[in-house]
Amino acid sequence: MNSAIVLIVDDEIPFIQALSKRLKKREFSITEAFSGSDALRILNERQDIEVVLLDVKMPGIDGIETLQTIKQKYPLVEVIMLTGHGTIETAIEGMKLGAFDYLLKPCEIEILVSKVNEASARKRMHEKKIIEARINRITKKRV
Amino acid sequence: MKESKTSYTRYQALNRNILFIIIFMSIAPMIFVSITIFYHFHSSYKEKVNAHLGELVLKHKQRIDLFLEEKLDAVTFLLHSSKPEKLLQEAALEEKLAILNGLSPAFVDLGIVNESGLQVAYAGPFRLAKVQYNDAFWLEKALANDYYVSDVFLGLRGHPHFIITTKFTWDSRSWILRATIDFNAFNTLVENLRIGETGFAFILNREGLFQTKPPVEINKEQIPNFWDRNNNRTDILNIENTQPNGDTFIYVASFLKNDDWVLVYRQTTRDAYSDLTRAQHLAIMIIIFAGIIIITLTLIFSRRIVTRIKKTDTEKEFMNLQVIESGKLASIGELAAGIAHEINNPVAIMVEEAGWIGDLLEEDELKSSSNLDEFKRSLEQIHTQGRRCKDITHKLLSFARKTDPSVDDLDVNALIEEVVALSAQMARHSHINIVTELQHDLPPISVSSSEMQQVLMNLINNALNAMEENGGTIKIISKLSKLEKGHIVIVVEDDGHGIPESVIPRIFDPFFTTKPVGKGTGLGLSICYGIINKIGGKIDVSSVVDVGTRFRVWLPYHITDHYRDTKPADQETGEADKTN
Numbered sequence: 001m002n003s004a005i006v007l008i009v010d011d012e013i014p015f016i017q018a019l020s021k022r023l024k025k026r027e028f029s030i031t032e033a034f035s036g037s038d039a040l041r042i043l044n045e046r047q048d049i050e051v052v053l054l055d056v057k058m059p060g061i062d063g064i065e066t067l068q069t070i071k072q073k074y075p076l077v078e079v080i081m082l083t084g085h086g087t088i089e090t091a092i093e094g095m096k097l098g099a100f101d102y103l104l105k106p107c108e109i110e111i112l113v114s115k116v117n118e119a120s121a122r123k124r125m126h127e128k129k130i131i132e133a134r135i136n137r138i139t140k141k142r143v
Numbered sequence: 144m145k146e147s148k149t150s151y152t153r154y155q156a157l158n159r160n161i162l163f164i165i166i167f168m169s170i171a172p173m174i175f176v177s178i179t180i181f182y183h184f185h186s187s188y189k190e191k192v193n194a195h196l197g198e199l200v201l202k203h204k205q206r207i208d209l210f211l212e213e214k215l216d217a218v219t220f221l222l223h224s225s226k227p228e229k230l231l232q233e234a235a236l237e238e239k240l241a242i243l244n245g246l247s248p249a250f251v252d253l254g255i256v257n258e259s260g261l262q263v264a265y266a267g268p269f270r271l272a273k274v275q276y277n278d279a280f281w282l283e284k285a286l287a288n289d290y291y292v293s294d295v296f297l298g299l300r301g302h303p304h305f306i307i308t309t310k311f312t313w314d315s316r317s318w319i320l321r322a323t324i325d326f327n328a329f330n331t332l333v334e335n336l337r338i339g340e341t342g343f344a345f346i347l348n349r350e351g352l353f354q355t356k357p358p359v360e361i362n363k364e365q366i367p368n369f370w371d372r373n374n375n376r377t378d379i380l381n382i383e384n385t386q387p388n389g390d391t392f393i394y395v396a397s398f399l400k401n402d403d404w405v406l407v408y409r410q411t412t413r414d415a416y417s418d419l420t421r422a423q424h425l426a427i428m429i430i431i432f433a434g435i436i437i438i439t440l441t442l443i444f445s446r447r448i449v450t451r452i453k454k455t456d457t458e459k460e461f462m463n464l465q466v467i468e469s470g471k472l473a474s475i476g477e478l479a480a481g482i483a484h485e486i487n488n489p490v491a492i493m494v495e496e497a498g499w500i501g502d503l504l505e506e507d508e509l510k511s512s513s514n515l516d517e518f519k520r521s522l523e524q525i526h527t528q529g530r531r532c533k534d535i536t537h538k539l540l541s542f543a544r545k546t547d548p549s550v551d552d553l554d555v556n557a558l559i560e561e562v563v564a565l566s567a568q569m570a571r572h573s574h575i576n577i578v579t580e581l582q583h584d585l586p587p588i589s590v591s592s593s594e595m596q597q598v599l600m601n602l603i604n605n606a607l608n609a610m611e612e613n614g615g616t617i618k619i620i621s622k623l624s625k626l627e628k629g630h631i632v633i634v635v636e637d638d639g640h641g642i643p644e645s646v647i648p649r650i651f652d653p654f655f656t657t658k659p660v661g662k663g664t665g666l667g668l669s670i671c672y673g674i675i676n677k678i679g680g681k682i683d684v685s686s687v688v689d690v691g692t693r694f695r696v697w698l699p700y701h702i703t704d705h706y707r708d709t710k711p712a713d714q715e716t717g718e719a720d721k722t723n
Contacts, residue, residue, distance in 0.1 A: 012488050018495035025502050057484070084487040084536070104537075105487060106494035106529060 003027040004120030005048050009039040009066065010055040010082065015105075019053075019112075026113055036061030040069055049077055050120045051100075053112075056083040056090050064094060071098040076126050078119035082107070154449050161445040169437045177430055181423065188419045196338075196395045196415070197379040200408045203336050203344065204397040207406060210249075210332055211307075211399075215290055217246050218309050218322045227313035230255055230320065236266035249328035251304060256319040258286065267323065269300050281306060285319045292400055295326060295354045302326065305354075330355045333406070339417065342410035346399065354404055361409075369396045369405045383412065465670055483536035490536070494529035497522050552587035553595060555621050555631055555698070562599040563619065569607055574614030577603070582622040585631055586700040594674045595698075601667040602635040602694050608658075609639025609692060627697045630680065636693035642686040650684060671696075 006028050010016050013034060020030040031049065033039035036058055043049055052070060056063035067079050081102035083091040091102035100119040103112060221239050222230070229235045236253050243250040252267020260277030276282050281293045285308040295305045303326040308319045333355040336344035346354035349370060351363055367382050382394040391412040396405050413420065501522050503509060512518070563577050570577050588595075606617045615638045624632040642650065649655045651672040675682045679699045686692040 012492060015488065015492045015495060018492060018499050022495065022499050022502050084484050104533075106491035106533060109498050 004050045005029040006051045007031045007049045008053045009033045011058045036066035052079045078123045158449045165441045200395045240266040251323040254321040294348045339414040341414040344408045487536045490532040497525040556581040573611040576616045580620040588700045598671045606637035630697040633696045638691040641688040
């Protein structure tokens with residue numbers, strides 16, 4: 001399985017930098033965004049993003065709003081919420097809005113890697129199913 | 144101090160106002176009603192006394208009139224029943240006197256006086272035969288009228304007496320039959336009219352001369368002129384007269400003998416109205432007594448009201464402070480949350496950076512480094528401390544999150560552990576060890592976790608304060624209560640300096656603190672008490688100075704379905720609440 005293409009969104013630049021280096025070392029393709037609007041712009045430009053690691057508490061458009069927009073515009077992109085304990089309710093709300101999962105910061109890299117992998121696997125599975133459904137529809141039309 | 148003095152003055156003023164209003168409201172109507180009643184009673188009593196005296200005087204006047212008429216009738220009868228020439232004989236006159244004396248002993252003597260005033264015949268005890276009366280004041284009036292009753296005079300005999308005369312004609316000349324009436328007999332009629340100590344009667348003629356002998360000396364100047372005052376010609380005259388020396392007399396008068404005489408009854412008002420004065424004194428005594436009772440009751444009542452107001456004010460103030468205190472706690476919670484969140488991000492970065500170094504250490508070129516093990520140990524330490532920071536910030540955040548007082552099913556043990564974890568740092572700093580003995584599977588309690596957290600924090604903080612100098616051990620026990628069925632008991636005991644016995648009864652009082660000014664609000668334990676009381680629990684304290692203090696908190700629990708299913712078998716055999 002190819003490594004997932006991940007977009008990390010957080011206003012803490014050093015955090016993104018450290019995390020992206022570690023994930024890159026684990027063969028993930030990483031793109032960084034430092035705000036919600038940044039993330040939405042990147043998603044608009046690049047269709048290949050599979051998983052978004054989204055911080056809940058950010059200035060400007062916060063995590064929840066960003067999540068809502070992502071799920072509305074790009075329903076197949078999986079979002080993992082990153083949160084401190086204080087905003088755990090927000091993270092749960094995020095789950096209700098369609099986030100794949102949430103992780104408490106700081107988190108163990110192994111757990112993060114496994115969650116990202118699960119998320120990208122689900123995204124790929126969804127895409128695969130959609131493609132299959134389309135092929136089936138086309139095939140049925142021809143028959 | 145200044146504030147307490149102001150509030151003391153304020154309550155004193157309130158007390159004074161209440162006192163004044165109640166006393167005024169109760170005493171003013173009482174006095175008004177009393178005065179009105181007394182005024183009416185006074186006038187009607189006076190009226191009654193006057194009417195009674197009037198009646199008495201009228202009766203006596205009638206008796207005197209009757210006496211005079213009787214005597215006159217007797218004399219007239221005597222005259223008409225005898226031949227005139229016979230009356231001139233003294234023996235016959237003696238006989239007539241004896242007859243008259245038989246009718247009434249008041250007759251003293253009888254005499255026949257001719258036109259020139261010579262007493263031609265006389266029968267009686269005095270030597271008055273052939274006495275010349277031509278200078279007597281009565282002769283003219285006796286000759287001018289058919290009948291005449293004289294004023295009292297001494298006359299030739301030198302004894303007070305008065306005479307009744309009847310004129311008759313014989314031998315073409317006018318003659319007078321003169322009968323003397325004993326003064327004493329007449330005087331007795333008036334003397335009988337005596338009431339009280341100062342009430343007596345006497346008779347006056349138009350000249351103001353006494354016709355009877357008053358029992359006491361009377362200055363004639365003091366006596367009002369009744370003839371001048373009787374314009375309406377009434378039967379009875381009532382006069383109240385005040386003397387220059389301040390004595391007030393009642394005069395009740397009635398006219399006699401064709402208004403020539405007046406029968407006067409005189410009594411001092413003090414004597415006449417003595418019953419009224421007694422009633423007045425009694426009424427005043429009752430009013431004073433009632434006044435004292437009213438004032439005493441008002442004093443007690445107003446003091447009670449003010450005490451109650453004071454208590455309500457204190458409670459209100461306490462509530463306000465409690466609200467402020469909760470607000471403070473909530474803001475501390477928010478602050479803690481903010482700090483925790485802010486610290487959490489740098490910690491996350493540090494952990495990630497450490498992780499990155501760890502990743503780099505996996506590379507071959509670094510693996511050969513002689514310090515590899517030391518790097519790894521150091522990184523592990525950063526990881527461990529990072530996790531510790533994370534734990535701390537998460538606990539702080541969880542504390543902050545629970546500031547809402549919404550009631551929820553609460554696991555007591557989890558709460559104790561949470562609070563202990565928060566206090567652990569401070570405890571370590573003061574060399575205090577916190578030990579917990581928590582009974583597993585305790586049923587949940589319905590209580591606001593933030594309030595319960597406040598209770599436990601307060602108890603633990605008090606214990607920490609008691610031991611901050613010398614260190615020691617705080618023991619926290621949770622278990623099912625044996626003493627109070629349906630309750631969980633939490634025991635917080637320390638081996639600190641203890642609480643003096645004299646202080647123990649007051650420790651739950653609001654604003655009571657043994658801490659220096661500014662260090663404690665004196666609200667901690669009273670807030671605990673309030674919270675525990677509110678949920679139907681109770682709290683008690685026992686302490687021995689220099690040995691330690693133990694707080695016990697009983698909290699009612701409710702059995703949930705889950706708890707019933709998993710209830711441990713040995714629960715009922717748990718030890719009693721008392722711990723050593």
